[in-house]
Amino acid sequence: MRVNIRLFARLRDIAGAGEMERQVPDGATVRTVWETLASEFADLKDYEVSISTAVNAEYSRMDAPVADGDEVAFLPPVSGG
Amino acid sequence: MPTPLYAVTTDPLDLAALVSAVTTLPAHAPDEPRAVGPGAITSFVGVVRNENAGRRVLRLEYEGYEPLALRAFERIGAETAERWAVRMALHHRLGTLQIGEASVMIAVSSPHRADTFAACRYVIERVKQIAPVWKHEFFEGGDVWIEGATADPDDNEARQDAYDRACA
Numbered sequence: 001m002r003v004n005i006r007l008f009a010r011l012r013d014i015a016g017a018g019e020m021e022r023q024v025p026d027g028a029t030v031r032t033v034w035e036t037l038a039s040e041f042a043d044l045k046d047y048e049v050s051i052s053t054a055v056n057a058e059y060s061r062m063d064a065p066v067a068d069g070d071e072v073a074f075l076p077p078v079s080g081g
Numbered sequence: 082m083p084t085p086l087y088a089v090t091t092d093p094l095d096l097a098a099l100v101s102a103v104t105t106l107p108a109h110a111p112d113e114p115r116a117v118g119p120g121a122i123t124s125f126v127g128v129v130r131n132e133n134a135g136r137r138v139l140r141l142e143y144e145g146y147e148p149l150a151l152r153a154f155e156r157i158g159a160e161t162a163e164r165w166a167v168r169m170a171l172h173h174r175l176g177t178l179q180i181g182e183a184s185v186m187i188a189v190s191s192p193h194r195a196d197t198f199a200a201c202r203y204v205i206e207r208v209k210q211i212a213p214v215w216k217h218e219f220f221e222g223g224d225v226w227i228e229g230a231t232a233d234p235d236d237n238e239a240r241q242d243a244y245d246r247a248c249a
Contacts, residue, residue, distance in 0.1 A: 009144055009215035010226040052232040057148035059234055073146060079227035080145070080173060080214030081127050081185050081205060
């Protein structure tokens with residue numbers, strides 16, 4: 001299945017794009033998607049312990065399942081205000 | 082068009098509009114004809130500072146994940162309503178902001194001032210914890226993404242910390 005990935009701030013800089021599509025196996029979780037990305041962009045690995053994740057614009061957990069067409073977002077530590 | 086209570090926008094923020102949004106009673110709900118109206122409003126305006134961590138800041142570029150930010154604002158609104166009898170408006174700006182420009186505005190109304198001060202402080206603390214917004218700081222000699230808190234809306238310790246600061 002295919003998922004749409006959103007990356008923000010420094011994560012977007014590392015990957016060189018804020019939106020991309022990737023193929024992941026059936027039964028994939030948010031973590032599967034992250035590992036797919038981190039194998040492609042090694043500098044993302046530094047963020048593994050500090051990122052937040054969202055599926056279809058709702059905060060989620062790394063072990064949440066993803067479905068075909070889902071938007072999966074990875075967020076570095078936030079700094080709004 | 083009435084001002085929305087929650088917004089993420091690249092347009093300049095308008096405090097008067099937020100104050101108005103929390104002052105006007107919602108179309109006098111027929112089931113609450115005797116609802117007590119606002120007696121106090123507390124507002125907060127966050128502005129771009131010219132200095133950060135010893136660096137001379139030139140400008141900030143704000144990035145956000147808009148649909149999730151709006152949901153985070155709604156969540157902060159629900160948390161606030163659990164603890165205080167207030168109405169709250171929260172707008173965050175995105176894009177390039179110059180020194181002195183407002184990046185975030187909050188307005189809170191309530192029958193009494195104690196609730197408005199506490200709730201307003203709580204809201205800005207929660208924005209800093211869970212709003213999916215990032216500052217890209219451009220300073221004299223370089224630029225850096227500012228990274229603060231790992232956003233986790235279900236982190237009750239963080240929520241308690243925001244509440245403690247609000248009621249300090």
